Amino acid sequence: MKTFQRMTRKTGILIVLGVIVVLAIGKSFFEPLVLAALLSIVLSPLVRWLNAKGIPNALAVMASTIAALLVVGIIGWSIAGQVEGLLAEIPKYKENLVKRMDSFRHLPAGALANAASAISGTDLGGAPPAPGHADGEPAAHPASRDRAVRPGTTSTASAQPSAQAEAPAMTWGSYVALAETALAPFATAAAVLLFAIFMLLQRDDLHDRFIMLSGSMAGKHNMRRSAEALTETFAKIGLYIFMQLSTNILTGVVLGLVLWAVGLPNPLLWGLLAAMMRFIPYLGMVMAALLTTTFAVAISPDWSMPMIVLGLFAGIELVVSNVIEPLLYGHGTGLSSLAILVAAAFWTFLWGLPGLFLSVPLTVCLVMIGKHVPFLDFLETLLSDRDSLPKDSLMYHRLLSMQDGGMQTEIDRLCQGQSRGKALDTVYLPTLRIAEQELLFERLTHERFAGLLQNMRIAVEDLAGSEPANPPPGPPAEVASPAPAPAQKILCIGALGELDQMMAAMILRLADPAKATMAELPASTIAEGIAAIAREPVTTVIVASASDTSTMTAISWCRSLRFAFPDLTIIACAWDSDTHAENRLELVHRRRKVVICRSIVELQELLSPAVASAA
Numbered sequence: 001m002k003t004f005q006r007m008t009r010k011t012g013i014l015i016v017l018g019v020i021v022v023l024a025i026g027k028s029f030f031e032p033l034v035l036a037a038l039l040s041i042v043l044s045p046l047v048r049w050l051n052a053k054g055i056p057n058a059l060a061v062m063a064s065t066i067a068a069l070l071v072v073g074i075i076g077w078s079i080a081g082q083v084e085g086l087l088a089e090i091p092k093y094k095e096n097l098v099k100r101m102d103s104f105r106h107l108p109a110g111a112l113a114n115a116a117s118a119i120s121g122t123d124l125g126g127a128p129p130a131p132g133h134a135d136g137e138p139a140a141h142p143a144s145r146d147r148a149v150r151p152g153t154t155s156t157a158s159a160q161p162s163a164q165a166e167a168p169a170m171t172w173g174s175y176v177a178l179a180e181t182a183l184a185p186f187a188t189a190a191a192v193l194l195f196a197i198f199m200l201l202q203r204d205d206l207h208d209r210f211i212m213l214s215g216s217m218a219g220k221h222n223m224r225r226s227a228e229a230l231t232e233t234f235a236k237i238g239l240y241i242f243m244q245l246s247t248n249i250l251t252g253v254v255l256g257l258v259l260w261a262v263g264l265p266n267p268l269l270w271g272l273l274a275a276m277m278r279f280i281p282y283l284g285m286v287m288a289a290l291l292t293t294t295f296a297v298a299i300s301p302d303w304s305m306p307m308i309v310l311g312l313f314a315g316i317e318l319v320v321s322n323v324i325e326p327l328l329y330g331h332g333t334g335l336s337s338l339a340i341l342v343a344a345a346f347w348t349f350l351w352g353l354p355g356l357f358l359s360v361p362l363t364v365c366l367v368m369i370g371k372h373v374p375f376l377d378f379l380e381t382l383l384s385d386r387d388s389l390p391k392d393s394l395m396y397h398r399l400l401s402m403q404d405g406g407m408q409t410e411i412d413r414l415c416q417g418q419s420r421g422k423a424l425d426t427v428y429l430p431t432l433r434i435a436e437q438e439l440l441f442e443r444l445t446h447e448r449f450a451g452l453l454q455n456m457r458i459a460v461e462d463l464a465g466s467e468p469a470n471p472p473p474g475p476p477a478e479v480a481s482p483a484p485a486p487a488q489k490i491l492c493i494g495a496l497g498e499l500d501q502m503m504a505a506m507i508l509r510l511a512d513p514a515k516a517t518m519a520e521l522p523a524s525t526i527a528e529g530i531a532a533i534a535r536e537p538v539t540t541v542i543v544a545s546a547s548d549t550s551t552m553t554a555i556s557w558c559r560s561l562r563f564a565f566p567d568l569t570i571i572a573c574a575w576d577s578d579t580h581a582e583n584r585l586e587l588v589h590r591r592r593k594v595v596i597c598r599s600i601v602e603l604q605e606l607l608s609p610a611v612a613s614a615a
Helices: 009-025 027-052 057-102 111-120 142-147 172-201 203-218 220-262 267-277 283-299 304-329 337-351 353-372 374-383 391-401 404-414 420-440 446-461 498-508 526-535 548-564 579-592 600-607
Strands: 488-494 516-521 540-545 569-574 595-597
Touching: 009 027, 009 337, 009 374, 027 057, 027 172, 027 203, 027 220, 027 337, 027 353, 057 172, 057 267, 057 283, 172 203, 203 220, 220 267, 220 304, 220 353, 267 283, 283 304, 337 353, 337 374, 353 374, 391 420, 391 446, 420 446, 420 498, 420 600, 446 498, 488 498, 498 516, 498 540, 498 548, 498 600, 526 548, 540 548, 548 569, 548 579, 569 579, 569 600, 579 595, 595 600
Parallel strands: 488 516, 488 540, 540 569, 569 595
Antiparallel strands: none
């Protein structure tokens, strides 16, 4: 158990490589198991629904399996009928297809022109024309060609009898090989169906055994985590299959109806083809569009029908991919777009066509394993759609490397969906903390630190965010002083250094100029600050502290300000202070009647709605 818990990432990589080798070697064994597991996940909701209606589990499993077989049979029967009708109509389209290809023969010599010449010169219903027959010129009679031999030579045809190739006789081994090839898909389908039935019959027992196995390896205290991982994996795979099936059916129905409306024959076939091919990531719809457009070229007297068909495929796929799918399940799989494409190529290389259809569910399982198994976390980093770094680290690197134009767009993405105060607390201030640590350990030069602060100030000035529709009511219970009244003058002071000054600039972004006047006091000593306030009185002073070191200086500011201005409202905003600083802050709160805020969000609640702006 301890060995399992102490496994390193290097060990995890070796384990993954070993699993890949085993999957490649045991392809014929693992394929039916994985397909059966996927089928059981698809049918499990129906089985549970039947169980809830009082139907015994065995009958529910059999009813669900029969229903699935009926659906597959109906789809197969429909496709077979459509294909049979299409094959019967192909000779009617031969002449039109030849005309379409003839239009390419006038192009400059090249692969396209050569292919068009070959197609237009081929009898689609029989054999190619005799050699020497071109542009209506009659071909020479075979007898005349036989007589046209060079002087002094004898005709090969007359000298030697024509040899006729005889077909080799079928042996017992040939019959066995032919039978194995023909029956292999049916045997695989039967194995998948049998495995799926038993998985559904014992699904709860298999679920418990998997949790027990995971707990025995990772420790019994991790059984709850194993159960959560298994539940999340099944939920993501089930959601992906259900939503993918729903969108594919919708796409096929809409496409079939539109193709029927524009007059394309066999619209049901092309709709079913599009619905099934969309299970292949990215390339499936392209292949369906090419096949349907080729058929439109064969039957249409001009190029209008192929262009309409191609435009319909492109338009419907754009709407489904960019509107319907994100609306239904967003990032339901948790996979990045590149990961889906790479996974499709990898699983196709490993298992062929079944691997292509199974690529997304299998990759979802890998991401879930990486999420919940520490030494395999690189799988989640490589394949998932989450940010590879925390938001504060991402913003730190963006501020160091990006120019003004792209910088703000990227920062807005990182802070999307957060209020201004929340964004400042969770992204901006942690970024300053990282910069401070990098400067302290000399991994960041003073010049680059100054450039980062300049970019940060630009980002703060352009800060975008969305505030809650209903702002939180009033100050917290422990606040001794009431919130500042509207139209008051508030002064923000950075307690010690550049980071505190930057935090004071951030606090200024919380104010609505129509409700209050907020200003920032430039860096100065406590005595200079008191003198400035005496010259231009204010009603409220906010002392900002962005680090533990500056928190003690902020406390000194509060004591001196209270001694100099007994009636002044003083707020100390000490972000992320340690235990020692917290004790000192609590002491100054009780003795000096200073309002303490431990985050910008708390300060925003204190100032709202009298002062804070509703961004």
